[in-house]
Amino acid sequence: MGQKKDDHLVQFSGIIHNADSTKAVVQYVNIANVSYHDAMNMSNYQGYFSFVVHEGDTLRFTCVGYEAQTVVIPQGVGKSFTMQVNMKPQTVHLPMVRVFPWATTDEFRKDFLTMKIADDDLENARKNLSKGAMEASKSSLARDAQEIQSFNAQDMHMRLMNQHSLTPNPLLNPIAWGTLIKQIADGDKSRGGN
16 A cells, blocks of 8 residues: 555654553554555553654554554544554463473383382481581581671771781791791691602
């Protein structure tokens, strides 16, 4: 359908709402002008749109999850036309799919018969709270907030106690240098050397 040169231009504006709730807007709706080479426009994040059309143009509103809506611009509306477009939510019922982890019933039977039955909840709790399990998790888990707070409090206490003291520099301590030289000369075995 080609446009005639004498068709009047119209500023078409509006807001797109969910038909089930007039307060909920539908965002980013595609608006195609079917009468004018499928020229595309889009509503914004508030459901608002505004663009120029011709009188008599057919517009198609589409959005994922909603039924398509068609609007025809009436003749003789003047220079501007405003409307609220209500789009109905579209529910698509898909066929049920069943997923089985075993390819055959024989594989299922084999896995079911060799399955180890889990301990009861009390036995699982005892295993998880045993001294060995607690030590293993203590070495692998990050510190909790109480440990961090305790460390910070001790550090702050030490800084307050020593704030007026001079902090010794170990590089200027001749005894520390003597000990280091002796360890190097003796080949300190505590560092993993042979």
